[in-house]
Amino acid sequence: MVRLALKVLGERTITVVPAGCMSAVGFIYPQLCFSNNAIISTFPGTASMLSGIAAAVKAKGHKDVHVLGIAGDGGTADIGLQALSGAIDRGDKIIYICYDNEAYMNTGIQKSSLTPFGAKTTTTPAGENIRGTLTSKKNMFEIVAAHDIAYAATASIGYVQDFINKVYKASLVEGPSYIHVFAPCPTGWGIKTDETFEIAKEVVDSGLWYLAEYENGEFFLNKNPKEFTPVENYLRKQNRFKHLHDEDIEQIINARDSKWERMRRQWNNK
Amino acid sequence: MNRPPVTKYIKPKHIKDYPVGPSFRAGYLTSDNSGWRTVRPIIDQDLCIGCQQCYLCCPEGVIYPKEGKVDIDYDFCKGCGICGKICNHKAIQFIKENK
Numbered sequence: 001m002v003r004l005a006l007k008v009l010g011e012r013t014i015t016v017v018p019a020g021c022m023s024a025v026g027f028i029y030p031q032l033c034f035s036n037n038a039i040i041s042t043f044p045g046t047a048s049m050l051s052g053i054a055a056a057v058k059a060k061g062h063k064d065v066h067v068l069g070i071a072g073d074g075g076t077a078d079i080g081l082q083a084l085s086g087a088i089d090r091g092d093k094i095i096y097i098c099y100d101n102e103a104y105m106n107t108g109i110q111k112s113s114l115t116p117f118g119a120k121t122t123t124t125p126a127g128e129n130i131r132g133t134l135t136s137k138k139n140m141f142e143i144v145a146a147h148d149i150a151y152a153a154t155a156s157i158g159y160v161q162d163f164i165n166k167v168y169k170a171s172l173v174e175g176p177s178y179i180h181v182f183a184p185c186p187t188g189w190g191i192k193t194d195e196t197f198e199i200a201k202e203v204v205d206s207g208l209w210y211l212a213e214y215e216n217g218e219f220f221l222n223k224n225p226k227e228f229t230p231v232e233n234y235l236r237k238q239n240r241f242k243h244l245h246d247e248d249i250e251q252i253i254n255a256r257d258s259k260w261e262r263m264r265r266q267w268n269n270k
Numbered sequence: 271m272n273r274p275p276v277t278k279y280i281k282p283k284h285i286k287d288y289p290v291g292p293s294f295r296a297g298y299l300t301s302d303n304s305g306w307r308t309v310r311p312i313i314d315q316d317l318c319i320g321c322q323q324c325y326l327c328c329p330e331g332v333i334y335p336k337e338g339k340v341d342i343d344y345d346f347c348k349g350c351g352i353c354g355k356i357c358n359h360k361a362i363q364f365i366k367e368n369k
Contacts, residue, residue: 003331030279035297160326194351197327 001099001157001183002070008167009095011036013066014053018080019043020072021106022099044079046071047087050094058093066095066171073100073114077140088147088176095170096178098140101185109188113138116208117255118248119240121188126243136255141180145214150175152214156182158201162211162222169213182209190239199237205229207256210263219267231256272334273343274299307349309364315339317361324353324362 002022006013015038017023023040026033041049046069057065071080076098087094103121104110111121117136120126124133144152151173155163163181170177182203184196191199203209206229211222231253235241244252279300282288320339332343333353354362 001329003329004326029292030294030298031300032294032296032298035274037296192351194355196329196350197352197356 001097001163001181004160004164005068005070005097005167006034006036008164009066009068009171012062012064013037013068014057015039016041016046016049016053016067016069018046018071018075019106020075022070022072024106041069043075045083046075046080047083047085047094047096050096051087051090051092054092054094067093069094069096071096071098072104072106073098073102073140074104074110074112076100077113077138081143084144084178085147088144088149088178091150091175093174094176095167096176097167098178098180099183100140100180101183101188102137103185103188105185105188114140117252118235118244120243121240131243131245131248132240141178141212141214144178144180145219148217149178149214151177152179153177154180154182154210154212156200156204156209156211157184158182158197158199158204159211159223166213188240190242191237195237199234202229202234202237206231206234207260208234208252210260212263212267213270219263220270221263221267222270224264224269228256273331273346276300276302276345302345304345304347304349307347307367309349309351310344310367311342311347311349311351311353311362311364313340313342314361314363317359319359319361321358323356323358327356328353 013036015034015036018041027040032038050067050069054067057067084096100114103115104112109121110123111133114137115121115133118132120132126132141152141154151170153166155166166179170179182200184199186193186196204211205225213220213222232249235244274297276299318339322335322340325333325335325340330346330348332347333340354364
């Protein structure tokens with residue numbers, strides 16, 4: 001995901017990464033997995049560091065430099081939300097990519113506000129009375145779009161070309177852009193490493209995630225499946241959902257249907 | 271393959287050899303990294319049609335285009351198996367790693 005984004009944006013990109021797996025495995029002194037300039041930010045400060053770098057790039061008069069932030073779901077929707085909101089409000093020319101693996105995976109699978117209903121994490125364990133996470137996934141894409149951002153999109157690593165197109169689109173925007181990428185975590189979800197692509201594709205096909213864009217004040221649905229693939233197939237493949245009863249899955253399906261009903265009614269197809 | 275070569279890291283001897291601040295130049299590799307690979311992907315060059323889907327999807331960036339087809343950099347491949355699942359022509363098979 002990171003590799004593809006940087007392939008699109010090119011070498012003249014300055015990358016900011018907060019605490020997370022990306023910085024834990026990517027920055028092992030003296031080695032660096034990036035071949036462009038990259039810097040680790042504080043956990044809540046990805047977007048504010050992006051703002052600072054964007055200001056420096058502007059002051060230096062560079063026209064061909066992209067400023068890219070890559071943060072996880074916790075660093076975006078919980079800890080970094082205030083800084084992100086500020087950066088979007090200031091209208092800085094930054095690209096912010098949130099890779100959403102639906103929990104704080106790097107620190108040992110704690111629940112974040114993007115953990116979906118029913119998922120088992122170490123802070124929301126599944127027992128007889130409470131079956132995993134009780135809250136539902138925060139609607140980060142629409143929260144960002146509500147700032148009237150220049151460009152926002154959702155993507156999934158299961159749809160590679162769609163993701164590449166969206167990063168390219170974000171690179172052309174004069175102003176802030178945000179891409180929310182669905183990215184499975186084998187360790188945290190209890191899946192095999194070679195299943196990540198299938199899972200990331202299936203989540204879109206089953207309607208539990210969606211591919212959409214926001215630009216010029218309007219929402220667009222990129223993929224509007226006529227029929228969803230069964231939610232059970234997607235959930236049962238993952239250890240974190242193994243404990244769910246049929247009525248929990250019923251609840252997940254109902255939430256999906258009401259969300260899609262609203263999206264289909266209000267958003268444009270594209 | 272245009273990854274930087276693996277070069278030995280010379281340990282600083284004196285305090286003034288250390289960089290100012292916790293930074294270092296990008297693209298400096300000191301060791302290869304494939305120690306935990308348990309299965310090794312093998313590309314069947316006869317079945318490969320050069321669609322480069324595996325090159326796009328490899329999360330490690332170790333698959334690279336070569337003469338219209340693809341090849342694998344085994345110094346950094348972790349054996350995750352994604353390329354084998356992605357390949358529509360079953361041109362990538364996995365064998366057990368024994369090292």
